Amino acid sequence: MTTTLLSKQEKKRIFQLIKKQWDIDISKENWEWWISQEDKVYITNTQAGKTILTEAKNLFIENVGIYFGFFEKNTARLSIEAAQLLAPRINKNKVE
């Protein structure tokens, strides 16, 4: 799996989509954002993110952190684990 850091613009777009869909601001989270070749978005914490970009450069990385979701033009589809992370603070479109 090849993952790359998500660009600032892409991150901004994802944050806006999440804000619009669930009324929650995640821009201050201590996460690093990654995108795979299949356009799937992953997150790690910032320390793991730093390791990936520095010392782990020599390693064959198979996967990082957790799969967070898939973000199309106007819709966000979160993974179960991402939904669990966000659930306590979601204000809109919450079923239970």
Next chain:
Amino acid sequence: MKPITYPTPILERYKLLFKEELEIFLKNCNKPLPSYIRANTLKIAPEQLKKRLEAKGWKVTLIPFYPDAFTVETEDTLGNTIEHFLGYYYVQDAASMLPPLILNPKPGEKILDLCAAPGSKTTELAQLMNNEGTIVANEADKIRSKALSLNIQRCGIINTIITKHVGQAFAKKQIEFDKILVDAPCSAEGTVRNDWKVPQYLSLKTFETLPKLQYELASAALTCLKKGGVLVYSTCTFAPEENEAVVHRLLENNQDLSIERIGLPGLKTRQGITNWKERQFNPQVKDCIRIVPYDNDTEGFFVAKLRKA
């Protein structure tokens, strides 16, 4: 139930190893293993999980040496519940929870789990670190690596990077870790209560070939351990060739290495053995621990805690 049958050469080894306790050992190996789970504290508090499972009619009992883990009695299949699906718990034998507890990782540290699949210990390390710091979870086998990924995802672990290398390759990777876990591939004699066929898979040849691999893995791991760092070497087997002999060889070839005492309140352990057949081991190996199945009602395990000066 039909008692386990042991090939004669294996039984002879057990006679030597367990001596006057042989009968107790063999009798206990025939007892099915209790079901153990570990609450995933990244997602749910252990008391909350206990209440939730008890409400479903499960009998849930805390284990003495780990406040996040329980024995459970239920008709349900442990891996097929909504709580398991949501990553609230991990099905794992109590003895297998020991190596991460003994490694004692702290939030913010950099940890290597050299032989990580299927991820029971990686996910435990992550919860002990509160999802902070970094874990490099390495697995050489692509198929086993998939299981590792799934378990990391299910448990919501965000401090982990999965890598795919043969473990020995880490000797040349120029990356340093605060702490390292080498839960080495082994002959798995200790899992006999979970799989009664284990003795049938064993041959004396196994005890000659595996120690070489185990030593190479631990040795490679040592090269990327920081000064003052801790390496925990563990197996789920009774064979001294795969346990004390490997640790002995590590001590002989690394003068900056020493063994640290292990103590976990509520857990009964045995000392490492200092001689086996014709061989004498470094007296320090006494400080390794052996877990026999009938002391804590678990699988068998071996753990050594090594510190690099």
